[in-house]
Amino acid sequence: MTSVANQLKENLGIQDVKFRKMAPADLSSLLNDGKNKGPFRQNWVIDYPSIQNYLDGLYYPGNRSGWSNKEFDALVAKGNALQGTEAISAYQQAEDIALREMPYIPLWNWQDQSAWSDRIENVVIDPYAAGLHLDRVTVND
Known part of the structure; x- marks a missing residue:
């Protein structure tokens, strides 16, 4: 996280970067209540091998970022109602929207x-x- 703070300072001129260590329940409460006023660290580990696991968990309605896109939501709902290649096609279209709008900034991968x-x-x-x-x-x- 120090590396992220240094990049924000050096590249964007944001000098007052502070990190708070929080218990998961406290962060969840802030995010779920819409009271968060700045960036936060979010991680996600795939639970099963499907693009649906990321799209539904990170971006679908009720997600922690507050990001919303009606076209994306409709495509994920369509994918959730389908199976096989038809579901994958809907999820891939939704993923294109998420990549274009980039509601989360990927920093690293384990x-x-x-x-x-x-x-x-x-x-x-x-x-x-x-x-x-x-x-x-x-x-x-």
């Missing part, structure tokens, strides 16, 4: 690193949860 060896088996890497499941790994004899 990374996990793993290694591989022929001497082990049962290596399960789960990009949607805990990364490498060490409890499942066995050694080849």
